[in-house]
Amino acid sequence: MGMFPRMLLGFLWAVSAVAAENGTAPHAPPLLLVSFDGFRADYLQRFPMPNLKLLYSQGVLVDQLTNVFITKTFPNHYSLVTGLYAESHGILASSMYDPVTQKHFSLQNDSDPMWWSAAQPLWLTALDSGYKTAAAMWPGSDVTNRTPTHFFPYNRSVTFGQRLGNVTQWLMGDGKEPGAMFAALYWEEPDQSGHTFGPENTTAMAKVLKEVDDNIGLLMRELNRTGLWGRINLIVTSDHGMAQCSADRLIRLDDCLHPDNYTLVDLTPVAALIPNDSETAFISLSKCHPHMTAYMKKSIPDRLHYRNNVRIQPIILVADEGWTIVKQGNKLPRLGDHGYDNSLPSMHPFLVAAGPSFRRGFRMKSLQSVDVYPLMCRLLSVPAQPNNGSLVRAQCLLAGETCWDVSMVVGLVVGVLLLLSAITVLFRFMRSPRSSGSRPFQRLDILYDDDEPLVP
Numbered sequence: 001m002g003m004f005p006r007m008l009l010g011f012l013w014a015v016s017a018v019a020a021e022n023g024t025a026p027h028a029p030p031l032l033l034v035s036f037d038g039f040r041a042d043y044l045q046r047f048p049m050p051n052l053k054l055l056y057s058q059g060v061l062v063d064q065l066t067n068v069f070i071t072k073t074f075p076n077h078y079s080l081v082t083g084l085y086a087e088s089h090g091i092l093a094s095s096m097y098d099p100v101t102q103k104h105f106s107l108q109n110d111s112d113p114m115w116w117s118a119a120q121p122l123w124l125t126a127l128d129s130g131y132k133t134a135a136a137m138w139p140g141s142d143v144t145n146r147t148p149t150h151f152f153p154y155n156r157s158v159t160f161g162q163r164l165g166n167v168t169q170w171l172m173g174d175g176k177e178p179g180a181m182f183a184a185l186y187w188e189e190p191d192q193s194g195h196t197f198g199p200e201n202t203t204a205m206a207k208v209l210k211e212v213d214d215n216i217g218l219l220m221r222e223l224n225r226t227g228l229w230g231r232i233n234l235i236v237t238s239d240h241g242m243a244q245c246s247a248d249r250l251i252r253l254d255d256c257l258h259p260d261n262y263t264l265v266d267l268t269p270v271a272a273l274i275p276n277d278s279e280t281a282f283i284s285l286s287k288c289h290p291h292m293t294a295y296m297k298k299s300i301p302d303r304l305h306y307r308n309n310v311r312i313q314p315i316i317l318v319a320d321e322g323w324t325i326v327k328q329g330n331k332l333p334r335l336g337d338h339g340y341d342n343s344l345p346s347m348h349p350f351l352v353a354a355g356p357s358f359r360r361g362f363r364m365k366s367l368q369s370v371d372v373y374p375l376m377c378r379l380l381s382v383p384a385q386p387n388n389g390s391l392v393r394a395q396c397l398l399a400g401e402t403c404w405d406v407s408m409v410v411g412l413v414v415g416v417l418l419l420l421s422a423i424t425v426l427f428r429f430m431r432s433p434r435s436s437g438s439r440p441f442q443r444l445d446i447l448y449d450d451d452e453p454l455v456p
């Protein structure tokens with residue numbers, strides 16, 4: 001290496017080191033990602049939520065986020081921070097069995113790094129880029145050797161206010177140490193109440209959603225108080241929705257297959273089985289119940305992106321919306337549940353974002369949840385790991401970015417083709433003197449945008 005490039009590198013290093021020392025990076029504002037577990041998209045229309053509305057009136061709203069199958073908490077929280085489908089990030093359910101290591105995963109025993117290591121969550125990528133990162137109770141953030149700079153061991157008794165108080169401190173830094181560039185904050189509601197009372201219990205859901213909305217108010221006040229408001233980008237979203245269950249909609253597995261003939265890894269609403277004899281078990285299970293679909297692993301539909309992983313068992317059973325798989329008996333375990341097909345609107349969460357990088361008063365009908373990861377990498381200017389999302393779709397949410405809306409692109413292409421054929425016709429018409437009269441040109445409606453502006 002010559003003298004001059006060496007000096008230039010040294011200079012650049014010094015500049016970036018100084019900039020990093022002062023707490024904020026030279027270009028990107030910090031990013032705070034917040035998840036309220038089990039916030040079904042239509043709660044926003046069914047309940048008042050004044051603070052959340054105030055938040056998105058100053059930013060963007062995505063009505064429905066198409067999440068990943070299975071629509072459970074751990075798979076979807078890991079997809080949000082990796083941009084990967086469950087089959088690619090390896091967190092496939094709340095209960096898993098890994099045939100290679102012969103280990104079992106459960107919500108109570110989730111901290112072995114082998115479960116998480118197929119993917120790199122954003123808090124590690126941002127660490128690699130030289131930033132500090134933080135997480136409060138985000139699934140996977142307390143796994144040994146895979147933690148952000150600041151984190152909590154999972155403890156559901158820590159209140160929202162305590163989690164938030166720590167997160168804002170981590171974001172601000174302490175004067176000597178720079179603040180975190182990326183922080184993730186997790187809260188258990190409205191999921192818990194949705195399970196206990198069912199999403200159709202308006203009394204119970206109104207109560208918990210008022211609490212969630214109060215927490216969003218607290219979040220905005222706390223960011224304002226600490227001077228972070230307006231300086232950071234904020235994304236508020238969730239992992240999945242909730243469906244109403246009923247004791248009238250039970251599917252009893254023991255009626256179809258004797259428990260001696262298989263090992264059960266996960267039960268409802270997506271069951272995972274290791275049968276002793278696949279052929280006979282599949283025949284019994286496929287005619288078990290009209291509201292349950294049985295799949296041999298190799299025939300799980302492509303659109304679910306739930307096949308290419310050793311942790312997916314030889315047979316999976318998928319219950320229809322609102323149906324519950326039990327082993328036997330008449331007892332309904334929960335009045336609300338999720339995990340069902342990710343094409344169901346009841347399984348979709350929402351997304352709201354605000355901050356210096358986001359458009360103001362912009363609304364979008366839908367987005368894929370795997371698109372959130374490339375969006376966050378762009379916001380932080382960190383290199384995105386290989387993922388299943390697309391920045392092209394998510395870019396529409398950002399201020400000062402070209403928005404290649406799919407309908408607009410299709411409209412443009414069709415428009416150009418129509419124009420070209422019109423010119424061809426016109427050209428022929430002018431060259432042939434005995435042409436039979438003129439045809440009127442049709443008006444071309446080539447552009448339309450289905451995203452309406454918001455009324456605050």
Ligand SMILES: *[C@@H]1O[C@H](CO)[C@@H](O)[C@H](O)[C@H]1NC(C)=O
Pocket residue numbers: 018019022
């Ligand atoms: C860092 O902060 C110090 C004092 O607060 C200031 O003098 C200096 O210019 C800052 N450097 C950069 C690159 O912002």
Ligand SMILES: *[C@@H]1O[C@H](CO)[C@@H](O)[C@H](O)[C@H]1NC(C)=O
Pocket residue numbers: 103104109112
């Ligand atoms: C938790 O899982 C690990 C393997 O990942 C296993 O070695 C350990 O025994 C399990 N602990 C409990 C309490 O089941």
Ligand SMILES: *[C@@H]1O[C@H](CO)[C@@H](O)[C@H](O)[C@H]1NC(C)=O
Pocket residue numbers: 155156157158159
């Ligand atoms: C969980 O948090 C509560 C409240 O902050 C605390 O009292 C309790 O000791 C914590 N539990 C563990 C295991 O750390």
Ligand SMILES: *[C@@H]1O[C@H](CO)[C@@H](O)[C@H](O)[C@H]1NC(C)=O
Pocket residue numbers: 158161162163164165166169
């Ligand atoms: C941080 O969380 C702990 C509980 O783990 C709590 O005792 C403490 O008050 C929190 N800090 C702030 C600033 O809220």
Ligand SMILES: *[C@@H]1O[C@H](CO)[C@@H](O)[C@H](O)[C@H]1NC(C)=O
Pocket residue numbers: 197201203204205207
């Ligand atoms: C709805 O939830 C409330 C608790 O908020 C409970 O008291 C009531 O019994 C529930 N209603 C139904 C129909 O389950």
Ligand SMILES: *[C@@H]1O[C@H](CO)[C@@H](O)[C@H](O)[C@H]1NC(C)=O
Pocket residue numbers: 220221224229
């Ligand atoms: C932030 O605080 C200022 C002064 O107290 C207030 O005028 C403003 O409305 C607050 N903004 C938000 C978003 O709470």
Ligand SMILES: *[C@@H]1O[C@H](CO)[C@@H](O)[C@H](O)[C@H]1NC(C)=O
Pocket residue numbers: 256257258260261280281284
């Ligand atoms: C399951 O295994 C038992 C023997 O334990 C056998 O009698 C039965 O036919 C098998 N098949 C089904 C579908 O239960």
Ligand SMILES: *[C@@H]1O[C@H](CO)[C@@H](O)[C@H](O)[C@H]1NC(C)=O
Pocket residue numbers: 260261262276
């Ligand atoms: C099915 O397989 C399990 C585990 O390999 C075994 O314990 C059980 O006896 C088998 N059942 C039958 C009916 O063969």
Ligand SMILES: *[C@@H]1O[C@H](CO)[C@@H](O)[C@H](O)[C@H]1NC(C)=O
Pocket residue numbers: 084085088305386387388
């Ligand atoms: C998702 O992304 C991963 C990582 O790039 C890739 O291996 C996988 O094939 C992708 N899945 C699909 C369905 O494209």
Ligand SMILES: [Zn+2]
Pocket residue numbers: 037038072073074191239240
């Ligand atoms: Zn959840």
